[in-house]
Amino acid sequence: FYSMSAQIDNERRDYYDMLEKSQCGGLDVTPWLLWFVGCLSRALVRAETTLATVLHKARLMDTLNALPANPRQRKAVNRLLDGFEGPLTAAKYAKMNACSTDTALRDINALITCGVLVRGPSGGRSTAYCLATEAGDTAAMVFMVVANNSSC
Numbered sequence: 481f482y483s484m485s486a487q488i489d490n491e492r493r494d495y496y497d498m499l500e501k502s503q504c505g506g507l508d509v510t511p512w513l514l515w516f517v518g519c520l521s522r523a524l525v526r527a528e529t530t531l532a533t534v535l536h537k538a539r540l541m542d543t544l545n546a547l548p549a550n551p552r553q554r555k556a557v558n559r560l561l562d563g564f565e566g567p568l569t570a571a572k573y574a575k576m577n578a579c580s581t582d583t584a585l586r587d588i589n590a591l592i593t594c595g596v597l598v599r600g601p602s603g604g605r606s607t608a609y610c611l612a613t614e615a616g617d618t619a620a621m622v623f624m625v626v627a628n629n630s631s632c
Contacts, residue, residue: 481527482520482523482524482526482527483523483526483527484519484520484523486523486526487519487520487522487523487526488519491519491522494515495515495519498511498512498515498516499512536561536613537561540557540561540596540611540613541557541561543595543596544557544596547594547596549590549591550587552573552577552579552583552587553587553590553591555576555577556568556573556576556577556587556591557591557596557611559576560610560611561611567600567608567609567610568588568597568608568609568610569605569606569607569608569609570584570585570588570605570607571584571605573587573588588609591609592609595612596611596612597609597610597611597612598610598611598612
């Protein structure tokens with residue numbers, strides 16, 4: 481579903497500008513119609529983006545639920561899905577879950593093995609991790625890795 485009212489609210493200034501211009505001019509409502517159709521298009525794109533985000537999260541959570549993931553791992557993946565600020569590192573994982581860095585690395589490596597996380601190019605303590613789908617993989621690839629990896 482899309483929300484025109486939310487989109488118009490986001491574009492409130494343009495909305496009132498277009499209303500004023502269409503009321504002060506002649507009988508030509510073409511600029512108003514063009515703006516309205518553009519606004520409708522942006523509302524549909526916004527709804528599509530929201531739906532894609534929700535479906536992505538649901539698929540990843542289904543994948544995670546099929547794994548013997550511990551509560552720390554579930555918490556970290558949820559935080560990443562909910563817009564975690566900056567890259568995930570072992571230190572941030574450890575702080576987020578109140579665990580040791582060694583435990584954080586074991587948990588992260590298990591998620592990498594199962595195809596949920598991908599290790600970034602840097603190494604050492606600055607190694608960053610992201611969700612596999614954010615690294616350019618598709619959700620289907622994540623499911624294939626999980627389905628084919630019985631050790632997960």
